[in-house]
Amino acid sequence: MPMKLEVGDIVDLKKQHPCGNKRFEILRTGADFRIKCLGCEKQIWLPRPVLEKRIRKVTKKEDNQS
Numbered sequence: 001m002p003m004k005l006e007v008g009d010i011v012d013l014k015k016q017h018p019c020g021n022k023r024f025e026i027l028r029t030g031a032d033f034r035i036k037c038l039g040c041e042k043q044i045w046l047p048r049p050v051l052e053k054r055i056r057k058v059t060k061k062e063d064n065q066s
């Protein structure tokens, strides 16, 4: 079942970034995703299947704003 992931969504990953943060913002979707670490602002490219496997939780953009 493919996940619904959109630009602006926040994802919690199973593995933390070297800076200690686990939350990332989706900047670009497609075959490859670009995500930004919310701890150190570093941007990372990941193939979609790899990202999907690492996701623990998705917070939709709409939920963030309300």
Ligand SMILES: [Zn+2]
Pocket: 017, 018, 019, 020, 021, 037, 038, 039, 040, 041, 042
């Ligand atoms: Zn980081």
